[in-house]
Amino acid sequence: MKKEYEGYGEEKKLQALQAALVYGIICAQSMESIPNEDAAWMVDIIETFAERLYDMRTWGLDEDSVFTSRGRWTFVESLRRIGCLLYLIDLLLHLDTETPSSGDCPEFFDMPLPCVRELWEPMPTREWKKRHRDHVESAKRKGRRGLTLRHLFLLRQSSSKGQHQDFSQSNSPDFEEELSEWCEKADDLSMLLWVALTVEGEGQSYV
Numbered sequence: 001m002k003k004e005y006e007g008y009g010e011e012k013k014l015q016a017l018q019a020a021l022v023y024g025i026i027c028a029q030s031m032e033s034i035p036n037e038d039a040a041w042m043v044d045i046i047e048t049f050a051e052r053l054y055d056m057r058t059w060g061l062d063e064d065s066v067f068t069s070r071g072r073w074t075f076v077e078s079l080r081r082i083g084c085l086l087y088l089i090d091l092l093l094h095l096d097t098e099t100p101s102s103g104d105c106p107e108f109f110d111m112p113l114p115c116v117r118e119l120w121e122p123m124p125t126r127e128w129k130k131r132h133r134d135h136v137e138s139a140k141r142k143g144r145r146g147l148t149l150r151h152l153f154l155l156r157q158s159s160s161k162g163q164h165q166d167f168s169q170s171n172s173p174d175f176e177e178e179l180s181e182w183c184e185k186a187d188d189l190s191m192l193l194w195v196a197l198t199v200e201g202e203g204q205s206y207v
Contacts, residue, residue, distance in 0.1 A: 002048055010057050014078060017049040050086060061112050061146040070125050081189060083111040087149065088196055109150040116185035144178055151175050156197045
């Protein structure tokens with residue numbers, strides 16, 4: 001399967017990763033009927049597929065200024081959403097305090113947060129282009145560069161300690177306000193990310 005995956009283009013690699021994730025989630029609901037070696041194999045497949053795909057395609061915030069079509073935007077946004085989903089899965093697999101925020105996987109910090117609901121929900125392309133243009137123009141006017149998982153971790157740390165933190169390392173000095181607006185327009189995946197922060201243990205290393 002891994003050998004066949006290597007011959008796929010990026011679109012097909014994305015589809016294969018999505019299929020593996022869905023299958024893995026379904027299997028997780030009936031672990032008592034799945035041999036341990038099969039579960040380990042599925043985790044290995046998902047990790048391998050993800051590594052290959054993310055190595056061949058950029059998905060950072062810098063991509064937001066170079067989209068030429070809705071199709072390309074959807075592809076990159078799908079990569080980001082899968083990255084956030086992988087974070088959630090990794091969080092569940094490391095409930096013994098070995099979580100991504102402990103520094104074991106710093107790449108998670110740079111994963112952009114899912115886009116707002118208005119851009120992801122089904123709609124005609126003409127309407128999507130208008131919404132996307134308005135979203136980009138609004139971000140430029142406000143001097144915003146986008147949000148990543150790092151911002152959620154920083155805000156979580158600030159809230160847990162009950163004091164204001166130095167957010168100078170974040171992409172935007174006003175990211176708290178931007179996060180507030182993001183939460184108001186969040187979809188189900190975004191809200192799941194927000195709730196998942198309560199699972200993160202105390203005393204971990206936040207960057």
